[in-house]
Amino acid sequence: METEQALVPHRGVPRTPDGADAGPPRPGPERVGAFLAVLTERPVSLYAAAVLRIGYGFLYLVFLLREFPHRDEIWGPGSPWTPELARQLFDQTGWAGILTLSDSRPYFETCYALALVTSALFMLGWRTRAVSVLFAVVVASFHTRAIFMTDGGDNLILLMALYLTLTACGRRWSLDARRTRRRASAGKGESGSTDSGADDLRHQLATSRRTLTAVLHNCGMFVIAAQVCFLYGSAGLYKVQGGSWGNGTALHYVLNLDLFRPWPELSLLADEHDVLIAVACYLTVLVQVAFPFVLFGRLKYPVLTVLLGMHLGIAVLMGLPLFSGAMIIADAAFLPDRFYRSLGRLRQRTGAEETGAPSHGERALVPPQSAPAGRGSSAG
């Protein structure tokens, strides 16, 4: 049952903030009270939020660097989707973005540099709340400027960038976390105020702010979880409608698309195994449709593992590392905090052994790059 705490605060058994399990059935009002207590006092899945931040920041940085030679063709004034066409489309759809504000080359290069810096800072978690808004603006601007060159991966990154502005994704594994920890250990407390009346009000305002931050974060994480469920659910349901997924030949066609076949020899090799292809077809549809339903039990771990394998396969075989990376990071949001904590401890222990550095206690900074490293290699 403890898996429920991972992400979706609305479902499953809510836990009271003091860590006591809500346990066996309770009367309704009490349950609602416990739910509200979690919602307003405890930001859930802070590590998962940090993984999303690091993952998407890193992914977008890699994407921008990869497309550096093509930047003008995709987003710049020299793109076949000319600035006039983009502005015309914006007029029709009501979109907006920073890239269409000027057609000058230096302006574009400045925006590109800004996007690179923003992605890096977002990944590192520096002044996270403000930078997360900037990151969302950058991603939305680049996305809408080249809307006809985007695919599912870009779409998911945009959605996540928007949702992450709501979350407290800078609380873990970030420069912000390191700064607050240092400040705390330096002993710069809030003591020393004199006016007790003003002090009271300040405390109350701080409590209010904490409540709102927690609620916003929890709602954001809930929306992220729901979004990923919708993604898989609808991807699965649309596949069910197609005959080729039903008779197990869809992947044969996919493997023969030139644009998604960077290693033709490998694709041909996979294509020779009819049975394997059919099994993979069924497994894909089954796992996608089942995804929203397995999240509330232990079954989610094997399903997430299958999805990881699937996306690694897509990344290599179909040459879609950006899309696969975005999906893998989204899946990682469903892992519970205790998984990430043990990962952090493990990392810290091996790190301490290697460098001989003294341990900083349980929550010492884990270098921000550590978490996405494995993921990054799949995206690279």
Added chain:
Amino acid sequence: MREARTESPGGAATLPRQGSSKPPPLLLRAGTNAAVALCLATALVHVLLVFLHVAPPNPLSRQYSRQVNAWVFPLFEQNWRLFAPDPESVNRQISARTLHTAPDGTVHVIGWFDLSGVDNSAVRHDVFPSHTAQNTLRRAWSSYLETHGGDDRPRSERALMMQKYLTDIAADRITGHRGGTFESASCG
């Protein structure tokens, strides 16, 4: 669980939890509660509207299509029909040719240039193929087909925009690969 309460020393969280002896002012409490309710309601409505947007068309999404579209576009637009209902069963070969009018007034049509071939060779043996190879032409072409009917006639402003986009792509590629001067390009 425990760490959620002890976390983030410094900032707001270092303030003593039950530091205040007096209950918070009514206005502040009411405002906070209202904001909490608003957050919850917005999250639930958002999730519902996004669901109606991604789900296959159904009576509910048809009835509320105006509200759904108003909320979802442009930022939350999404489409997860990934190789569904069926993946494409053919590799499209898109070519373009150019027209050049010489100074003496004679018109030359310069032969077909394989636009798709440029993409295919760019994708081959690339660990991280560029969007310019995988998406640009593929999506421009499918959008062109969507906006032009079966008789290849532009019926909307969007169709004209896609036409311009496609010929721009063709012109850029032909200039980059084959060179030569031309005044117009057409795809097929």
